[in-house]
Amino acid sequence: MSPAELKRAAAARAVGLVEDGMRLGLGTGSTATVFVELLGEKVRAGLKVVGVPTSEATRRAAEAAGIPLTTLDETPDLDLTIDGADEIDPQLRLVKGGGGALLREKIVAAASRRMVVIVDGAKRVETLGRFPLPIEVVPFGLVATTLAVAAAIRSAGCAGPLSVRKGGDGAPFVTDGGHLILDAGLGRIPDPEALARALVAVPGVVEHGLFLGLATGAIVAEAADGQSRIVTLGAA
Ligand SMILES: O=C[C@H](O)[C@H](O)[C@H](O)COP(=O)(O)O
Structure with a gap:
């Protein structure tokens, strides 16, 4: 099917x-x-x-x-x-x-x-993380926020590339709320709760895709x- x-x-x-x-x-x-x-x-x-x-x-x-x-x-x-x-x-x-x-x-x-x-x-999946984790951020201070998100990801025992999501036209994808999305290719998220706590503590992060x-x-x-x-x- x-x-x-x-x-x-x-x-x-x-x-x-x-x-x-x-x-x-x-x-x-x-x-x-x-x-x-x-x-x-x-x-x-x-x-x-x-x-x-x-x-x-x-x-x-x-x-x-x-x-x-x-x-x-x-x-x-x-x-x-x-x-x-x-x-x-x-x-x-x-x-x-x-x-x-x-x-x-x-x-x-x-x-x-x-x-x-x-x-x-x-x-x-047995362990979350194969799908890139979407992280919604405000456009202001994008580079600083991205660095802080990367540090938060490391602090939760994860690693992988972060990229700003692009739309079909090659421009940054903008959410219904007017924000941007960072996609984190982590492969494996051993402790989703720890990662969630670390991400919400970053100023500029609006929300993340861990439910x-x-x-x-x-x-x-x-x-x-x-x-x-x-x-x-x-x-x-
Ligand atoms: O932002 C989108 C949502 O979280 C969707 O529910 C998720 O991406 C799954 O979508 P689909 O049913 O197209 O695989």
């Missing part, structure tokens, strides 16, 4: 978690977008939900799908967030932000009673004998 088919299988299972009246966080990325499309079908068939999008891209997708939207200011407590991830480990710790939406994604996940992650099996203690469950779609098989982790 293709990665796209696996993502669809995970997203379809997640739609089954949605109940009438729920306040939902709507994640970002290719997997979350399929969830939004499938949820839209249920909404058009009569399901009553309201969603908070985690990016402008998801806002557009949700509007196109006909999902009623709200904001965290109007609806600060959410029942359930469904989002993708770039990596997930056995403790449900995540690396997110491959699409640059980590800041709003983390705020929305933290405002949700439950966060269920939808991924294909290739995202499962620790936020996911309550995961739906993993894996290929097996030409079919997709769903594995659930935690409460999902």
Whole structure:
């Protein structure tokens, strides 16, 4: 099965978690977008939900799908967030932000009673770090901030190159919040909690893509004998 088919299988299972009246966080990325499309079908068939999008891209997708939207200011407590991830480990710790939406994604996940992650099996790792860790920084003082981030990474027992993310046009990628992304190619993050603590202590760092203690469950779609098989982790 293709990665796209696996993502669809995970997203379809997640739609089954949605109940009438729920306040939902709507994640970002290719997997979350399929969830939004499938949820839209249920909404058009009569399901009553309201969603908070985690990016402008998801806002557009949700509007196109006909999902009623709200904001965290109007609806600060959410029942359930469904989002993708770039990596997930056995403790449900995540690396997110491959699409640059980590800041709003983390705020929305933290405002949700439950966060269920939808991924294909290739995202499962024993140790986080194979996927470059996104670190969102303010543009002011970029060089100084990058040096301080590098020192923080070393202090947490990690090493690897840091690069400013570029967009398709070769210019620096700018997030929905007007910030830049440093991608840290660490290979292995032996102590994600220590790295998270070190990164948030750096002035200029807005947020990082380590989601620790936020996911309550995961739906993993894996290929097996030409079919997709769903594995659930935690409460999902
Ligand atoms: O910023 C983007 C998000 O964290 C995505 O949820 C993550 O990159 C996974 O995206 P995808 O489902 O496209 O692999």
